[in-house]
Amino acid sequence: MHGGVSTAPLGVPPSRSALRETLSRVGTYTLRRVVVLLVTVVIGTYLAVLIANWGGEVDRMREAQCKEQAGMSLQADPLLQLLPPQERQRRYEQEVERCKTLQGLDRPFLQRSLEYLVDALTLSLGRANQLTSDSGSREVRNILLERLPATLLLFGTADLVLFFMAISLALFLSRQYGSFLDRVIVALAPTSTAPGWFYGIFLILIFAGLLHLLPFGGMVDIPPPTDTPAYATSVLRHLILPVAAIVIGSICLSIYSWRTFFLIYSSEDYVEMAKAKGLTSSMIQRRYILRPTLPPIITGFSFMLISLWQGAIILETVFNWPGLGRLLYSAIGSQDTPVIIGTVVIYGYLLALTVFVLDIVYALIDPRVKVGERGVGT
Amino acid sequence: MSAVLAGLRQLRHYPSALIGMTIVLSLLLLALLTVLTIPYSEAIRMWRGGEGVWDENPELARPTWFQLFSARKLPQTIIVDTRQGGKEIANQPDGTRIVNASLRFEFPYDELPSEVGLWLSTTHKETQPFVMLRWLKPNGQEIAFEERTPQGKDRYFLSRDERLRERLKARSIEEALFYEGTGSNARLLRGTYELAVEGILFEPDADLDARLVVYGKVHGIAGTDAQRRDLGVALLWGTPIALTFGLLAAVGTTVFSLTISAVGTWFGGRLDAIIQRITEVNAMLPGLTLLVMIGMFYSRSLWVMLLAIILLSMFSLGIKTYRAIFLSLKEAPYIEAARAYGAGSLRIVFRYMIPRVIPMLIPAFVTAIPGFVFLEASLSILGLGDPDIPTWGKLLSDAYANEALFKGHYYWVLEPAVLLMLTGMSFAMSGFALDRMFNPRLRTA
Numbered sequence: 001m002h003g004g005v006s007t008a009p010l011g012v013p014p015s016r017s018a019l020r021e022t023l024s025r026v027g028t029y030t031l032r033r034v035v036v037l038l039v040t041v042v043i044g045t046y047l048a049v050l051i052a053n054w055g056g057e058v059d060r061m062r063e064a065q066c067k068e069q070a071g072m073s074l075q076a077d078p079l080l081q082l083l084p085p086q087e088r089q090r091r092y093e094q095e096v097e098r099c100k101t102l103q104g105l106d107r108p109f110l111q112r113s114l115e116y117l118v119d120a121l122t123l124s125l126g127r128a129n130q131l132t133s134d135s136g137s138r139e140v141r142n143i144l145l146e147r148l149p150a151t152l153l154l155f156g157t158a159d160l161v162l163f164f165m166a167i168s169l170a171l172f173l174s175r176q177y178g179s180f181l182d183r184v185i186v187a188l189a190p191t192s193t194a195p196g197w198f199y200g201i202f203l204i205l206i207f208a209g210l211l212h213l214l215p216f217g218g219m220v221d222i223p224p225p226t227d228t229p230a231y232a233t234s235v236l237r238h239l240i241l242p243v244a245a246i247v248i249g250s251i252c253l254s255i256y257s258w259r260t261f262f263l264i265y266s267s268e269d270y271v272e273m274a275k276a277k278g279l280t281s282s283m284i285q286r287r288y289i290l291r292p293t294l295p296p297i298i299t300g301f302s303f304m305l306i307s308l309w310q311g312a313i314i315l316e317t318v319f320n321w322p323g324l325g326r327l328l329y330s331a332i333g334s335q336d337t338p339v340i341i342g343t344v345v346i347y348g349y350l351l352a353l354t355v356f357v358l359d360i361v362y363a364l365i366d367p368r369v370k371v372g373e374r375g376v377g378t
Numbered sequence: 379m380s381a382v383l384a385g386l387r388q389l390r391h392y393p394s395a396l397i398g399m400t401i402v403l404s405l406l407l408l409a410l411l412t413v414l415t416i417p418y419s420e421a422i423r424m425w426r427g428g429e430g431v432w433d434e435n436p437e438l439a440r441p442t443w444f445q446l447f448s449a450r451k452l453p454q455t456i457i458v459d460t461r462q463g464g465k466e467i468a469n470q471p472d473g474t475r476i477v478n479a480s481l482r483f484e485f486p487y488d489e490l491p492s493e494v495g496l497w498l499s500t501t502h503k504e505t506q507p508f509v510m511l512r513w514l515k516p517n518g519q520e521i522a523f524e525e526r527t528p529q530g531k532d533r534y535f536l537s538r539d540e541r542l543r544e545r546l547k548a549r550s551i552e553e554a555l556f557y558e559g560t561g562s563n564a565r566l567l568r569g570t571y572e573l574a575v576e577g578i579l580f581e582p583d584a585d586l587d588a589r590l591v592v593y594g595k596v597h598g599i600a601g602t603d604a605q606r607r608d609l610g611v612a613l614l615w616g617t618p619i620a621l622t623f624g625l626l627a628a629v630g631t632t633v634f635s636l637t638i639s640a641v642g643t644w645f646g647g648r649l650d651a652i653i654q655r656i657t658e659v660n661a662m663l664p665g666l667t668l669l670v671m672i673g674m675f676y677s678r679s680l681w682v683m684l685l686a687i688i689l690l691s692m693f694s695l696g697i698k699t700y701r702a703i704f705l706s707l708k709e710a711p712y713i714e715a716a717r718a719y720g721a722g723s724l725r726i727v728f729r730y731m732i733p734r735v736i737p738m739l740i741p742a743f744v745t746a747i748p749g750f751v752f753l754e755a756s757l758s759i760l761g762l763g764d765p766d767i768p769t770w771g772k773l774l775s776d777a778y779a780n781e782a783l784f785k786g787h788y789y790w791v792l793e794p795a796v797l798l799m800l801t802g803m804s805f806a807m808s809g810f811a812l813d814r815m816f817n818p819r820l821r822t823a
Contacts, residue, residue: 040662047663051671187394190806193748194799195756201774201791204783216784303661303695310666314756318778328667332674332761340667340674347664355662 026363033359037352042121044348048341049116053109061337062105063096065126070095125342130334131327140342143327148346150219151323155312157239158246159305165247166254167297171285173255174262182259189256196249196308197315203241203248204318214241217320242319249311250304257300261293295366302358306351324350388815395811401804409618421615425607425768432606433533436492439597440789441609450488455594458483460575460587467579477507477577481590485516486568490552493537493593496573498528498586505580509588512576516569517558521546528586601789603773604780612768613793619769620751620801623680627687627750632743634692636700636735640727643704653697660693666756673762680764683757687750696742703735741816745809748802755798770794 053059070092074080080088100106119125125140133143173182208216215221220234265271266289274288316325324343331339389395424431436455445452458481465479485491500507511523523542526534536542537551548554556571557564577586600609642653672686707713708731716730757763758771759778773794777783782790 036658037662040659043659044663044668047668048671051668052675054675190394190398190803190810193745193752193802193806195752197756197759198752198795198798201783201795205788205791209783209786209788306662310664311756313666313670314759317759328670329760332670335674337674340671344664344667344671347667351662351664 029363030360033356037356041345041348041352042117045120045345046113046117048344048348049113049120052337052341053113053116059105059112061126061129063100064129066096066099066105068127069099120341120345123342123345125338128331128339129336131330131336131339140338143339144324144342144346147322147324147327150321151312151316151325151350153235154239154242154316154321154323155246155309158243159308161243162247162250162254163301166251166258169251170255170258170262171290173259174266174289175281177263185252185255185259188252190253191248192250192253194249195311195314196246197311197318199248200242200245200315200318203245207241214238217318219322238321242315242321245315245319246308246311250308254301254304258293258297261297262289265289265293291365295362295368298358298362298365302355305354305358309347309351309354389811392811392815394807395815398804398807398809398811401800402808405617405621405801405804408614409621412614413618416611416614418615421611421768422766424611425615426766427605427607432602432608434591435602435606435608436593436595436597437602437606438604438787438790439492439593439595439602441599441601441793442596443599444596444601444789451486452489452596453485453487453491453592453594454596456483456485456491456592457589458573459589461589465587473582475579475582475584477575477579477586479575479577479588481573481575481588483571483590483592484569485556485571485592487594488566489595490550490556490566491592492552492595493535494552494555495591495593496534496536497589497591498526498532498534499589500528500530500532500584500586502579502581502584505584507577507579507584507586509575509577509586512574513555514572514574515555515558516567516571519558521554600793603776603790609773609790609793612773613770613797615768616770616773616794616797619680619767620754620798623684623754624747624751624801624805627684627691627753628743628746630684630688631691631694631746632696632739634688635694635696636732636739637727638692639697639700640704640731642697643701643708644723644727644731650701653693654701657693657695657697660690661695663690665690666753669757670760670762673757673760678762678764680754680767680769683754683762683764687753699742700735700739703738704731707731707734738816741809741813743809744805744812747805747809751798751801770798774798 073095074088074092080091083091105112123141123144127138128140128143131143132138133146135142135146137143169185173179173185176182204216207214215238217238219238220231221238225231225234268288271284271288274284279288312323313325313328315321316323317329320326324346328340328343330336331343389399434455434457439455440452442454460479460481464482465477468476468478470476496511498509506527506529509526509528511526513521513523515521523536524539526532536555539551543551543554546554547560548557553564556566558567559565573588573590575586575588579586598608598610600613602608638653642650668690669683669686673683676682713726713730716726721730754763754769755771755774758769758775761775763769763772763775771794774791777787777790777794780787780790782788
C-alpha cells in the first residue's frame with residue numbers, strides 16, 4: 001500500500017532520493033487520509049439530508065423559501081400592487097411554481113437529494129426560518145460561521161489543556177507506580193464515564209451559585225468591556241469553568257490508560273539498556289518511552305476528541321456559551337431546519353478536521369509512515 | 379458453578395467492584411420496587427399533571443430532609459376542609475340558609491408559608507351563594523376579605539390577590555396574614571389561625587364547602603418543581619427507565635457489533651474490507667447531531683431513540699477489537715475440528731466463535747451502559763427527551779429551563795444528578811474491576 005520497502009537503512013543520513021521517497025510516502029498517506037475524511041463528511045451530510053427529507057422536511061424548507069421570495073418580490077414591485085387581488089394571487093402562485101421548478105422540487109428524489117448534498121456541503125442552505133446572526137443576517141452560513149470562533153476557542157483551549165495535563169501527569173505517575181496518588185487516579189478512572197457537561201452542572205453550582213467566584217455562563221460580561229485587556233480577562237474568567245468541566249470529564253481515564261501504556265513500555269529491554277547507559281530519566285522518558293507510545297496515544301486522543309466535540313453541544317448549552325452547540329439548542333427550540341442541517345454539516349467538517357490534524361501529527365511522529373510500514377518491522 | 383464461586387471469591391480483592399455491584403443491585407431493587415408500587419400508566423398520568431393532580435402541592439418546595447440542614451423550622455403544607463367537620467347550617471325565616479364554618483389550624487413554623495389558597499365548592503341551581511371570609515390571627519387581629527359569589531368550583535389564590543395586598547399595604551399577602559406589626563418590627567406569629575367562612579345560601583338544596591391550603595416550603599422526599607409536580611415520581615420512575623435504556627442499548631450495540639465483526643472475519647475478503655471501511659467512517663460521523671435530527675423530524679419517543687442509537691453505534695470501534703480476537707480464534711484447532719465434521723459457516727460463527735468471546739466482553743459491556751444513560755440525559759437537555767416519560771434527564775432539562783441553578787433551587791438539579799452519578803459510577807466501577815480481573819495484562823493496580 002505504501003509502495004515497497006525502504007531501501008535506505010535506518011541510521012544512515014538520508015540521501016536525496018530517500019528524502020524524495022519519504023516525502024512521497026507522507027504525501028500518499030496524507031492524501032489517503034484526506035480522501036477517507038472527505039468521504040466521511042459526504043456520507044454524514046448525505047445521511048443528514050436523507051433523515052431530513054424522509055419526512056419531507058428539506059422540501060418544505062425549500063418551498064417555504066420560494067413562497068417567501070415570491071411574496072417579497074410581489075411586495076417590492078409597486079406596479080404589481082395596483083393589480084386586482086385575483087391577478088396578484090395568480091402571479092404569486094406562478095412565481096412560487098417557477099421557483100419550485102428552479103429549485104428542482106419537481107425532479108425525482110434521488111436527483112434532488114444529491115443537489116441538496118452539494119448545497120449542504122457548501123453550506124449554501126439559504127435563510128434560517130427564525131434565527132438570525134448577531135450582525136442581523138439570516139443566511140445560515142453567516143449564522144454558523146459567526147458561532148464557530150467561540151466553539152473553537154473553548155474546545156481548542158480545553159483539548160490542549162487536557163492533552164498536556166494528561167500526558168505529563170501520566171508520565172509522572174508511571175514513575176510513581178503504586179503510590180497513593182496513582183491509586184487515587186486509578187480509583188477515579190470511572191468518573192470519565194460521565195460527560196463534561198455533567199461536571200459542569202456541579203461546577204456552576206459550587207463556583208457560581210455558592211461561592212460567587214465565577215460567572216454562571218456566557219462568554220463575556222454584559223455589557224462587554226470596551227478595551228481589549230479587560231475583554232480578554234472577562235473571556236478568560238468565563239472560560240475557566242467550561243474548560244474545567246471538559247478536563248474533569250475526561251482526564252482521569254486518559255491518565256489511567258496512558259500511564260498503563262507508559263508502564264508497559266518502560267519495562268522494555270531497550271529502556272533498561274538506556275538506564276544502564278546512565279541517561280537521565282527525563283531523556284529516557286522523552287526518547288525511549290514517549291517516542292514509541294505517542295502514536296497510539298495520538299490515535300486514542302483523536303477518537304476521544306470526536307466524542308468531546310459532540311459533548312460540546314450540551315456543554316455549551318449548560319454554560320450558555322455562544323457557540324455552535326448553543327446554536328443547535330436554539331435551532332431545536334425554534335424548529336429551524338436549515339440551521340440544524342447546517343450544524344450537522346459543520347460538525348462533520350470539524351470532526352474530520354480534528355482527525356486530520358491529529359493524523360498529520362501522527363505522520364510526523366510515527367517513523368513507520370516516513371520509512372514505510374515494512375521498513376521498520378523487518 | 380464452581381467457576382462462578384471462584385470468580386466471586388476473587389471479587390473480594392476488588393473493593394471497587396464490590397461497591398459498584400452493591401450500588402447496581404440496590405438500583406435494580408429500587409427500580410423493581412418502583413415498577414411494582416407505581417404502575418406505569420399512573421406514573422405517566424401523574425407526571426403529565428394538569429388540573430387537579432398536583433393542586434395541593436406547594437410550588438418549588440424543597441425536599442423535607444432539607445429541614446435537617448436548617449436551624450429554622452420550615453413550614454409544611456397544611457390543609458383544612460369544612461368536610462372534616464366544624465360546619466353549621468342554620469335556616470333563616472326568609473327561606474335562605476346561613477353556613478358557618480371555621481377553618482382552624484396550628485402554625486408552629488419559623489418561616490412564612492409559600493402561598494395560601496382557598497377552594498370554595500358549591501352546589502346550587504341558579505342563584506350563587508354569597509360568601510364572606512374573615513382571617514383571625516392568634517393575637518386576635520382580624521382581616522376581612524372581599525365577598526365572593528362562587529360558581530361551582532371556585533379557586534381563590536389569596537396570595538395572588540393584588541387588590542387585597544394593596545388594601546392591606548403589605549409587601550406580600552403572606553406577610554399580611556402571618557405577621558404581627560409592620561415594617562422593621564414585624565415578626566411571624568405562631569399559634570392557632572382561623573379562617574371564618576360565612577355563606578348565605580339562597581336555595582333549599584344548595585350547599586357550600588371550603589378547603590384552605592396553606593402551602594409549605596418543604597414537600598415529600600424529593601421536593602416539587604415549578605409545576606407543583608412531586609419530583610419523587612420522576613426520580614423513582616427514572617430508575618427503571620435509565621437502567622432499561624442503558625442495558626438495552628448496550629446489549630443491542632454489543633450483539634450487533636459482535637455479529638458483524640464475527641461474520642466479517644469469518645468470511646473475510648471484500649465483506650471484511652467493507653465492514654472495516656464502514657467502521658472507520660462511522661467513528662467520525664457526528665452521531666449526536668444525527669440523533670438530534672431524528673428527534674426533531676420523526677419522533678422523540680425513547681424507544682425510537684434507542685433504536686437510532688443502536689443503529690448509529692453498532693459499527694462502533696469495538697468492531698476492531700473484536701476483529702483482532704476473532705482473527706486469532708479463526709485459526710484455533712476447535713474451529714478446525716468443527717469444520718472437519720462439516721459445520722456450516724453460520725453454525726461456526728454463532729455457535730463456536732461468538733459464544734467464545736462473550737466472557738471477554740462482559741467488562742466492556744458493563745462499562746458501556748452508563749454512556750447510554752448519559753446519552754439519554756444529553757438528548758433530554760437538548761429538549762429532545764420523550765415528552766411523556768419522566769426520566770432523570772428530563773428533570774435536569776426542566777431544572778435548566780427554569781434556571782434552577784441561577785435561582786438557587788439546587789435540590790432540583792442535585793437529586794437527578796446524584797442518581798445519574800451513582801448509576802454511572804457503579805456500572806463503570808464494576809466494569810473496570812471486571813476488566814482487571816479478566817485481563818490480567820492490565821492488572822497494574
